[in-house]
Every structure is written in structure tokens, then in C-alpha cells.
Amino acid sequence: MQITPAKDIKSERGTYLIYGPPGMGKTTSIKHLPGKTLVLDVDRTSRVLKGEDHIDIVYVSNTATWDEWGSIILELEKNYQGVYENIVVDNISELERCLLSDLGSKGKNKGVPSQADYQYMQFRVVNSLRYMKxxxxxxxxxAWEMDDLFTDSSGQQWNRSFPQLNRKILNNVLGLCDVVGKLAVNTDGERGFVLSSTNSTYAKNQIDDRKGCLQSELILKQEVEANADDQSEGEKV
Known part of the structure; x- marks a missing residue:
């Protein structure tokens, strides 16, 4: 085993999942990410990023999604490690549907995905996140937002907000993320992210102690600079 003392752990890049209803401003939030950013546009909403000179966009096929997505992940790993400070998938809810639709179109159920297709999709999504990390x-x-009715052991019920992901892999994906933020609007009309979980909202923040942040402060500039410094030190060693 290679043992690393906790005091020697360097700053690392984070894994974020932000969610909210369509049109709330998830894609617009990408404008505020500090550093060079690559957007993998699945749902074709990147037009709101027009004119941003620190952002590059790859349009992911909505029809031949299965093969193209696999090729994109492999190409990122082979040719683009360390090239971008941020890599965005916009959005994973639509990517799931596109993967299933493509698989279903190749099957024998008149375009309807089979049970096996759902399993293929689930493994591809989770493995993609592992690769990208x-x-x-x-x-x-x-991701888009979904709600469900949760009942605790005492019988009390309340509605909970979650990212819209396949239920079989929901906990797996959320567990692999350092930050899960729900996009919301406060009483002053400012958009921001809820980063602290409640009975009615799934959220978490394992990077710092903030319970919420403005839309423009999801990733702080000093965090990107610190990560760049750590990467430079590693290259020197």
C-alpha cells in the first residue's frame, strides 16, 4: 500500500453537479467559471454562452449518442488532460435520454429501450464520471430537477428535490460528486446555489464550509489558482 499522510494531501479539482428546473440558469452559470472551460453540449442550450472567449463547446450528437459519447470520453482522456480548468456536461439528464434513445433505435422494440439498454446506460454514465474525475x-x-415524496421511519412525509437521474445510479453519481447544488432564486431576485441539505432539498458541499453561494461563486477564482500552483509543483517534482 502507498500511504499518504492527510497533512500532505494537496488541493485537487472538484466534481460538481448543479441542478434546477429548465430555464433557471444552469447553463448561464458556466459563464462565471474561472479558467478555460470546455462545454459538452447535449441539450443545445449553449447559445447563452455566446461571446465568452474562455469557453470552448463540443456539440454531442443527439442521435448517434452512444458511440460518439464513448469516443469523446476516450479522446478527453488521451489528448486533453490538463488542457482545461473546467469540463462541463450540459446536461446529464438529457444525455441519459439520448443514450437510451440511440440504444432503443438499434433494438427490436420499435425504438423502445430494453431492460438491458437501461443497464448499459447506467454503467456508461457512472463510468464516464469516474473517467472525467x-x-x-x-x-x-x-441536470434538471425532479421531486419525490419521501416518508421517514415515523411516517412523516415531505417533498424532496433531486437531480433528474436514473434512480438506479442516483446515489452512485451523487456520492462521486464533491458538491451538489440546487439553483434557486432568493427574495432579492439573485440566483444562487443551495449547498446544504435539508429534508426537502438534496445538496452537499465537501470542499469548504459554505452552505450556499451566488451563481457567480460556485467555483472561486482562488481555488483554481491554488490547484494550478499544486499542479505546477507536481510537474517540478
Whole structure:
């Protein structure tokens, strides 16, 4: 075993999942990410990023999604490690549907995905996140929002907000993320992220002690600079 003292752990890039209803401003939030950013546009909403000179965009096929997505992940790992400070998937809810639709179109159920297709999709999504976490960049996934009715052991019920992901892999994906933020609007009309979980909202923040932040402060500039310094020190060693 290679043992690393906790005091020697360097700053690392973070893995973020931000979610909210369509049109709330998830894609607009990408404008505020500090550093060079690559957006993998699945749902075709990147037009709101027009004119941003620190952002590059790759349009992911909505039809031949299965093969193209696999090729993109492998190309990122092979040719783009350390090139971008941030890599964004916009959005994972639509990516799931596109993967299933493509698989279903190749099957024998008149376009309807089979049970096996759902399992293929689930493994591809989770494995994609694992791969992307090794690219030397902040990984940001956006998702739409869904609600469910939760009942605790005492019988009390309340509605909870979650990212819209397949239920079979929901906990797996959320567990692999350092930050899960729900996009909301406060009483002053400012958009920001809820980073602290409640009975009605799933959220978490394992990077710092903030319970919420403005839309423009999801990733702080000093965090990107600190990560860059750590990467430079590693290259020197």
C-alpha cells in the first residue's frame, strides 16, 4: 500500500453537479467559471454562452449518442488532460435520454429501450464520471430537477428535490460528486446555489464550509489558482 499522510494531501479539482428546473440558469452559470472551460453540449442550450472567449463547446450528437459519447470520453482522456480548468456536461439528464434513445433505435422494440439498454446506460454514465474525475479539471455536470415524496421511519412525509437521474445510479453519481447544488432564486431576485441539505432539498458541499453561494461563486477564482500552483509543483517534482 502507498500511504499518504492527510497533512500532505494537496488541493485537487472538484466534481460538481448543479441542478434546477429548465430555464433557471444552469447553463448561464458556466459563464462565471474561472479558467478555460470546455462545454459538452447535449441539450443545445449553449447559445447563452455566446461571446465568452474562455469557453470552448463540443456539440454531442443527439442521435448517434452512444458511440460518439464513448469516443469523446476516450479522446478527453488521451489528448486533453490538463488542457482545461473546467469540463462541463450540459446536461446529464438529457444525455441519459439520448443514450437510451440511440440504444432503443438499434433494438427490436420499435425504438423502445430494453431492460438491458437501461443497464448499459447506467454503467456508461457512472463510468464516464469516474473517467472525467481523472482529467485534471473541475468536472461540472448540470441536470434538471425532479421531486419525490419521501416518508421517514415515523411516517412523516415531505417533498424532496433531486437531480433528474436514473434512480438506479442516483446515489452512485451523487456520492462521486464533491458538491451538489440546487439553483434557486432568493427574495432579492439573485440566483444562487443551495449547498446544504435539508429534508426537502438534496445538496452537499465537501470542499469548504459554505452552505450556499451566488451563481457567480460556485467555483472561486482562488481555488483554481491554488490547484494550478499544486499542479505546477507536481510537474517540478
Amino acid at each position: 481523472s482529467l485534471g479539471a473541475n468536472v461540472i455536470w448540470t
